[in-house]
Amino acid sequence: MPLGKPTVEHIKDLAQRYPSKQSAIIPALWAVQHEQGYVTKEAMAEIAEHLGLPASLIEATASFYSMFLTRPEGRHDVVICVNAPCMLRGADEMAAYLQRALGVRDGQTTPDDAITWHSTIECLGACGGAPMMQVDHHFEENLTEERIDSIIERLRQPAAAAHPPAAVAAAPAKRKPATKRARSEN
Amino acid sequence: MPVKPILTRDFATEDLPQLKVYERTGGYDGFKKALEMQPDELVELVKKSGLRGRGGAGFPTGNKWSFLPKGVYPRYLVCNADESEPGCFKDRYLIEKSPHQVLEGILIASYAIGCNLAFIYIRGEYLPQHDALETAIAEARQAGYIGKNVLGKGYDIDIILHRGAGAYICGEETALLTSLEGYRGEPRLKPPFPAIKGLYGKPTVVNNVETVCNLPHIVLNGADWFGAIGTPTGKGTRVWCMSGHVNRPGNYELENGTPIRELIEEHGGGVWKNRKLKAFQPGGASMMVLLPEHLDVALDFDAIQKAGSLAGAGAMVVMDETTDVVKAAWRVVRFFARESCGKCTPCREGTNWLEKILKRIIDGHGRLITRMPPLPFSSPGYQFCTVEYLICAPSRAISSTTAACNWFSSRIGAVQPSR
Numbered sequence: 001m002p003l004g005k006p007t008v009e010h011i012k013d014l015a016q017r018y019p020s021k022q023s024a025i026i027p028a029l030w031a032v033q034h035e036q037g038y039v040t041k042e043a044m045a046e047i048a049e050h051l052g053l054p055a056s057l058i059e060a061t062a063s064f065y066s067m068f069l070t071r072p073e074g075r076h077d078v079v080i081c082v083n084a085p086c087m088l089r090g091a092d093e094m095a096a097y098l099q100r101a102l103g104v105r106d107g108q109t110t111p112d113d114a115i116t117w118h119s120t121i122e123c124l125g126a127c128g129g130a131p132m133m134q135v136d137h138h139f140e141e142n143l144t145e146e147r148i149d150s151i152i153e154r155l156r157q158p159a160a161a162a163h164p165p166a167a168v169a170a171a172p173a174k175r176k177p178a179t180k181r182a183r184s185e186n
Numbered sequence: 187m188p189v190k191p192i193l194t195r196d197f198a199t200e201d202l203p204q205l206k207v208y209e210r211t212g213g214y215d216g217f218k219k220a221l222e223m224q225p226d227e228l229v230e231l232v233k234k235s236g237l238r239g240r241g242g243a244g245f246p247t248g249n250k251w252s253f254l255p256k257g258v259y260p261r262y263l264v265c266n267a268d269e270s271e272p273g274c275f276k277d278r279y280l281i282e283k284s285p286h287q288v289l290e291g292i293l294i295a296s297y298a299i300g301c302n303l304a305f306i307y308i309r310g311e312y313l314p315q316h317d318a319l320e321t322a323i324a325e326a327r328q329a330g331y332i333g334k335n336v337l338g339k340g341y342d343i344d345i346i347l348h349r350g351a352g353a354y355i356c357g358e359e360t361a362l363l364t365s366l367e368g369y370r371g372e373p374r375l376k377p378p379f380p381a382i383k384g385l386y387g388k389p390t391v392v393n394n395v396e397t398v399c400n401l402p403h404i405v406l407n408g409a410d411w412f413g414a415i416g417t418p419t420g421k422g423t424r425v426w427c428m429s430g431h432v433n434r435p436g437n438y439e440l441e442n443g444t445p446i447r448e449l450i451e452e453h454g455g456g457v458w459k460n461r462k463l464k465a466f467q468p469g470g471a472s473m474m475v476l477l478p479e480h481l482d483v484a485l486d487f488d489a490i491q492k493a494g495s496l497a498g499a500g501a502m503v504v505m506d507e508t509t510d511v512v513k514a515a516w517r518v519v520r521f522f523a524r525e526s527c528g529k530c531t532p533c534r535e536g537t538n539w540l541e542k543i544l545k546r547i548i549d550g551h552g553r554l555i556t557r558m559p560p561l562p563f564s565s566p567g568y569q570f571c572t573v574e575y576l577i578c579a580p581s582r583a584i585s586s587t588t589a590a591c592n593w594f595s596s597r598i599g600a601v602q603p604s605r
Contacts, residue, residue: 017346019260019303019386022368026351030310057368064370064527065351067310083272084471084517085429085503121521122354123272123471124311127429127501128436137313 003046007035011050021051025061029068038069066122073116074109076155079134080143082119085127094131094143095119101152114156189415189441192423193399197283203318205325208286214331216402220294221339223405228298232401234409236421241266241357241394242469242499244420244487251299253381254389261389263301264366265292265398267308267315268350268357272471272518273501276425277395279437281308281315284399285322291398293331293343294405299391302342307362310351319347354525358571359392361527372529373571396425396500416442420486424500428454431461431506440485447481450504461506469498471518475511511593516544530569552598 003011010031014024028047032039039062048055062068080098082091095106102110102117109116126132129141133148140151196202196211208214220228233248254261265288269277281288288306296304308316323345326332334342348366355361356371363385365371384390400422404412416422420442426449429435433455440449446468450456457463465475468485474495476483483493490497505514523537546552 020367023348023366025368026365027349029351030349061368061370065310065353067352082517083521084514085273085501087514087517088430088503088505088509089435121517121524122311122352123270123274123521125269125275125278125309127273127275127503128427130429130435134311137311139314 001036001040001042003032003043004035007031008046008050011047015051022053022057024051025053025058026065029058029062029065033068038072040070074113076115077134077136078115078117078151078155079124080117080119081121081124081126081130081132081134083121083123085123086130086132089130091131094133094145094148097145098133098148101148112156115152189423191439192403192415193280193287193396193425194283194437194439202284203282203286203322205286205322205329208284212406213286213402214290216405217290217293217297217331218337220297220405221337221341225298225300228294228405231409232298232404235404235412236409236419237397237400237404237412238420238487239394240396240400240424240500241359242271242496244497247393247397250381250393251295251391253379254299254391255382258389259300260303261299261301262385262391263292263296263299263304264359264362264385264390264392265304265306265395266357266359266362266392267306267312267319267395268362269312269395269499270309270354270357271469271499271501272521273427273429273467273503274470274499275427275429276437276500278312278315279427280395280399280425281312281319285315285318286326287399287402288319288395289322289326289331289345291393291401292345293336294401295391295393295398296343297341301391302344304343304345305366305385306345306347307356307366308347308349309356310349313349316347316349323347353527354521355527355571361571362392363390370527372527375570394499417484417486417489419488424485424497426485427501428504429501430466430504431458431509432456432504433458442486443484443489445482446476446485446502449485449502450481454502454504457504457506459506461508464505464507464509465511466505467495467501467503469496470501471503471514472522473498475505510548512544512547512597516541516548519544530571533569547594547597550597552594 011028014027015021018024029039032043036043044058044062045055048058080095082095098117099105102115104110107118124134126139126141131143132139132141133143135151199207199211201207229248229251237247238244239247267277267281292304306319323332330337332343332345336343350356350365353371356365358373359380360374360376361371363380364374366385380390380392382389413421423439423441425437425439427437432450438449438453463478465477467473467475468490476493476495480493483489487497519537519541523541526533526537528534
């Protein structure tokens with residue numbers, strides 16, 4: 001699927017912004033993931049074309065970073081941190097509960113395409129509110145089983161807001177978090 | 187008398203992220219004052235203040251700046267906001283609460299080192315914080331703090347906000363620069379240090395978020411004021427991130443030299459559930475553990491190092507008496523095994539084996555060993571970066587403290603005394 005015009009314009013603009021156009025690779029990959037939900041080899045080839053760089057370079061960079069997705073996932077992205085500081089405050093129990101509540105395993109998507117969840121052992125920087133999880137890039141801290149239930153219920157709504165209204169105000173309206181689109185939209 | 191907070195002084199002010207509110211609290215006065223000074227004077231001021239980098243290594247900031255070779259331009263300033271040490275969440279807090287304080291610090295540092303293009307490298311996971319900085323940059327540009335001929339003083343500065351994409355190693359300064367150049371984030375050989383050959387091969391200074399946040403206050407109040415706070419070798423305050431088994435986890439800004447006991451017992455409300463303290467890590471999950479007997483050690487780079495650990499990025503992870511320390515160590519090592527960039531063999535292979543060994547102990551299949559196998563190459567100098575050295579902290583802990591040795595050996599059974 002070719003990239004949309006605004007994304008292409010944005011990538012060309014990025015190439016001008018940095019002293020070296022190669023620095024635009026990561027922002028360009030973000031732009032693609034923002035538009036398409038994940039980054040395909042075809043999209044990487046297109047980035048390469050717009051930046052005037054070899055496609056292998058784009059792939060080499062993209063494959064290093066854990067946040068670039070190479071396949072479609074659910075509408076919402078739930079990541080629970082199980083690194084040591086979170087583990088000390090019960091993150092393993094919360095991850096186990098999340099798995100039971102969603103009925104799918106770590107890294108998988110619920111059958112209704114609403115939620116892809118995984119546990120991460122890269123610290124998410126919210127140890128003060130442990131146990132915590134990141135829902136579409138917004139932190140949900142001091143988790144309990146009840147809170148997990150209410151978050152899941154919210155995300156399962158067909159047109160669920162990615163995060164509660166209070167958190168929306170903190171982020172500029174023009175940028176949506178880089179959530180993944182459902183397969184049906186692609 | 188306890189010293190008042192410096193960086194977090196105004197954090198209770200409503201809407202502080204807005205430029206107008208920030209200006210009302212004295213915001214950008216430091217930058218205005220800095221523009222009246224010569225860049226060299228600023229470098230001297232920061233040198234004299236004794237400010238040390240808050241990212242982990244504790245290198246004197248003014249000295250770092252003065253290493254830039256004379257007459258070589260362009261030169262770059264990169265603000266390291268790739269906070270990802272397990273247990274650390276102060277940079278996120280500082281950005282969230284006062285993004286303009288970060289920008290003001292970056293502007294002062296840029297002016298001092300003669301840089302016209304600065305970067306903020308923020309980790310990919312911090313999207314709301316990225317957006318807060320993006321809004322702040324737009325506001326500051328509108329107000330004339332960023333752009334051409336800033337405040338009519340003939341100084342040009344632009345700031346590019348660059349978002350990472352998930353890689354622990356990019357918090358290491360040379361890996362960060364490699365990543366910013368668009369490559370896989372692998373560390374580079376030092377020397378040459380970034381000050382000589384950094385971003386795009388040009389002289390570059392990499393400063394942590396908390397480090398730059400100190401600058402407006404030092405410029406406004408002077409080096410002597412700053413020098414009077416803290417300890418002789420650790421000036422000023424630090425924002426400590428407290429997590430784990432305490433009643434009130436969170437960020438606490440305390441004067442350097444404050445006893446660890448005060449941080450854990452008074453500010454953190456003590457160990458939770460009325461339990462006893464077993465151990466704590468003063469600098470984040472990759473640092474050596476300290477024991478209750480170390481509670482009166484001062485929160486200070488040198489004092490903590492003397493006690494056998496490192497202050498690192500200021501993350502205090504507290505463990506109560508019920509903690510399975512072996513499991514906690516395994517979790518941290520597993521994290522490093524996953525996050526190792528793979529460039530150097532000791533780290534790529536060593537973390538993998540260390541993880542397997544610890545898992546084996548947890549599963550009750552520990553074998554009699556007197557030394558962790560990766561030890562022979564876990565000394566500095568065998569890798570491009572220091573990360574692998576830190577990963578082996580658990581294995582060093584075993585050989586250094588009897589208590590830690592017992593935590594591990596009790597899981598294995600009778601242990602042969604090492605010869």
